[in-house]
Amino acid sequence: MTHVEQPVEAAAGSPATAAPPATWRDVVAAYVGLTKPRVIELLLLTTVPVMFFAARGVPPLGLVVATVVGGTLSAGSASALNCVYDRDIDEQMRRTRRRALPRHIVSPLAASVFGVALGVLATVVLLVWVNLLSAVLALAAEAFYLVVYTMILKRRTTQNIVWGGLAGCFPALIGWTAVTGSLSWAPVVLFLVVFFWTPPHTWALALRYREDYAGVDVPMLPVVASAHVVGRQIVLYSVAMVLVSLLLWPVASTGWLYPLAASVLGAVFLAQAVLMWRRTEGTEELSVIRPMELFHSSNLYLSLLFVAVALDPLITR
Template identity: 80%
Template sequence: MTYVGQPVPDLKAPGTRATVKDVVAAYVGLTKPRVIELLLLTTVPVMFFAARGVPSLGLVVATVVGGTFSAGSASVFNCVYDRDIDEQMRRTRRRALPRHIVSPGAALVFGAVLGVLSTLVLGFWVNWLSAGLSVAANAFYVLVYTMVLKRRTTQNIVWGGIAGCFPALIGWTAVTGQLSWAPVILFLVVFFWTPPHTWALALRYREDYANVDVPMLPVVKPAREVARQIVLYSWVMVATSIALWPVASTGWFYPACAVVLGAVFLVQAHRLHARTRGTEELSRIQPMHLFHSSNLYLSLLFVAVAIDPLITR
């Protein structure tokens, strides 16, 4: 998926040249901006929670800039490694590398520069613990998930999703300079959220994954079993989200939101499971309903994390 709405040219086509706008959009697209938005949404609210109020604006800016570079770097390396399968999948074949707007070598340099900048920004303007956690997240995403797990096991996104949980830790350490149980709980919320979120999307694009031999759970298991596991992870996710209340001694606002949002999410998960009864037809299962609901759930839950200390302190 490209970052801009207009189709970009394929440089393999005779007589086709990319404009400056195409190239800039291609480099931005390599960083997967929508993924960055989601990661920052789990970073900044945790900073408010850790500060028990409004954190320093300069600290927030430095953390956001460093986090953006970090997530962008990991995404670029992922795009380079996966360019062979991205070219064959409907969901990804319009990315920069399959369209030959950017060469693999140039993308690697771009990813490395973003990684170095991220480490320097976080290290010098936030703290070195946050910088180290960011490097660890990137290394896990690229070396463990992308290069080892993704093409070998149905548990790829379960364990590979650990990389996407680190922003909760980074947001906390950016403010406090140390780890504690509260960000670990939020880390686990994102960990248990990732399978329902990703498997719902993978149900929609299971033929794409099957065609490139990526063993996502919906490729190797019937929709009914996928939905069953989505329900199980959803229950654990909601229970974990509520556990933040006693662990971190939150006010009343966060647990109230966690219960309401969790109940809505569980209803959506159970509805998905019910729709898989006796069918594999995507038009009847409608997995994208849960996918979009999962984005809204995580966004609102972390907004509640940020608001709670502001109205209940």
Template identity: 75%
Template sequence: MTYVGHSASAAEPSTTSDEGGETDKATFKDVVAAYVGLTKPRVIELLLLTTVPVMFFAARGIPELSLVLWTVLGGALSAGSASAYNCVYDRDIDEQMRRTKRRALPRHVVTPVSALVFATVLAVLSTVVLWTQVNELSALLSLGANAFYVFVYTMLLKRRTTQNIVWGGIAGCFPTLIGWTAVTGQLAWEPVVLFMVVFFWTPPHTWALALRYREDYANVDVPMLPVVAPAAVVGRQIVIYSWVMVATSLLLWPVADTGWFYPVVATILGAVFLVEAHRMWGRTKRSNDLTDIAPMRLFHNSNLYLSLLFVAVAIDPLLR
């Protein structure tokens, strides 16, 4: 499982060295923290939040605890692997961006070769865990998400198109499928709807962050939409995707024949999100200044929206 997302590095050691080797001044604790940082733990947390609730939904109740634990472990290893691969490939631009320059590779606490080996080991372990302890379909979906994130998003789309996050975000939708197949062993329309919710959620979430760091992306020639388009255009696109996201979230009600709890929560959360998206769009039409636009408000709101929506996905079958 993987996710096209953004978080601060967990490792910020105070020493550096040249590209040729790991620093001899960093402590063991610094190096361990650096490897943990390569996995982008905050991204893993959000991924698992879209995996476990779907398992409850698929089980129409509480799934087997051991199955949840193995799925979480395999998913975390896969997401960590994809993030580490991403850190290796993007180390050149990470060195130049304020948001990422304190990650392990730009600070040379870990060598690119060591990080590459680390990412590969995590990928192998993830596949073995999911294949042997969950099922083959979940393992293949996880491996496919990892490959999509690394080869399609990171290597092909990110530096070439303003639609990088739209299509690259597909990788972050796979946890909904993996959580479902872990329980049922097969795909169905219910997880596909949730897959699409995450797909339409990703652009508003990421473009809000990219607005905040648009100068960083511009300096390294990454054509995120906020870099190449006026803020008002970005705001309009965010509103469009937000409306489609909310409509898609409500589609789960008839498709899955949910109880009353999920559609009520989805409606309330969607209304709040749409109000915030429209407010930000209004601010972008009045000003191009980041202080006035306050894009991080929508970014944090998007995290809360997705978290609470999937909590509702887990709770709904328990109330029935």
């Protein structure tokens, strides 16, 4: 992989000076950053618990490791290639301007090769050590994220994250198929939970950075609609998310732990969504609306819900 030196701006009235070359630590950190580790953490959080649920106990350790490695490589591949495609807008947005490509630590060609290599490795790992269906689903998720979301929807429609977010729902299916080798209604329900969770999660973040998205002409809903409209949509999707989450109880015949956790977590999250919506009445001030509170709560909600998915068969079987 090649990298280029970081540019520096010349001070006013003084000649430009060359930036010192990036150290090997800078380069390693840059490549790791291309994979968006925080996104990978979230994806694995919806993969491993489903494996426990599918196994109705503890799945084979080797299978878990292979699925985690394959899933990490696949998600990292999609993220790296997304960074290549979006490098023009990433350079202009506060939230993303410190990524490797905007900082010119890694070249677009090197990042592309890196992304493709991760995708090939992911497919090999899943094919050899997991199964064909899981490998196909991982490839489908990666292609959907890159083509449908990044290239087609993101810069064209306010529904970008609604339908583009489908790519982030696939880990629930992959975790299930890794254990069972087939699909059923239980992972589909969890797929839909993540589907309805994604808009509230992302729109809360987009409210915080709506000026960034507006500056690069990405029509996220908070850019083209008032905060009050966005808040109402967040509440509606949150209601759908909670209702769908409760479907797992009858569909998969869970024990008592999961429906209890889904009910409590859902009620708390709905209360927070409604509270944020009420704070949008008559104001666009972020200091009043506090959307990042809901964003962080959404991460906690999904984390605890899927922990309950994993623990339910262990505790209540």
